[in-house]
Amino acid sequence: GAVVSQHPSRVICKSGTSVKIECRSLDFQATTMFWYRQFPKQSLMLMATSNEGSKATYEQGVEKDKFLINHASLTLSTLTVTSAHPEDSSFYICSATSGGANEQFFGPGTRLTVL
């Protein structure tokens, strides 16, 4: 099956710093990648949809200037949490799909803790 990786798997940072999370599709070309956030004991909330070579589409209530998304190639999308604050502490998960595919393939997630 298709494999999606995320890096780092876990990050702890100080308040006010920026954190970059990478999402890679390892064995297929991902025309679309999605970024989700999941708080403890809650479901996945879609943050944005990222298409290769174009600007990301953000969901309502998600600040695009705070959560910068870049999808520069068909195998890599990055999410940068700028000026992170403790309330940004969460589990960030990416998923990827190739054109026409039914299934989204999820990465293993990144646990962000902002002190």
Added chain:
Amino acid sequence: GQNIDQPTEMTATEGAIVQINCTYQTSGFNGLFWYQQHAGEAPTFLSYNVLDGLEEKGRFSSFLSRSKGYSYLLLKELQMKDSASYLCAVRLVNDYKLSFGAGTTVTVRA
């Protein structure tokens, strides 16, 4: 938006059967997915239904009724490793995005 409802928690005994229901209200339905998620891990794909009926895959089966906006995931011969959260997700027509329900935490007891 979409309303996707599923029970919060369910408990069952090892070897038993558990049925997790999911109801949804959407415009332009284009498929329903079930994912399994263990604590601290990413979701893993279990099943996909786009037409009415039952899809069976080993110990797991999923059913869909589009007219009723209803699906269920059936877990048979429960094992301890099946203890996890089960997420129902709906996809809309012409949109690859998924809308997830809040998830059902299943606890399997010996």
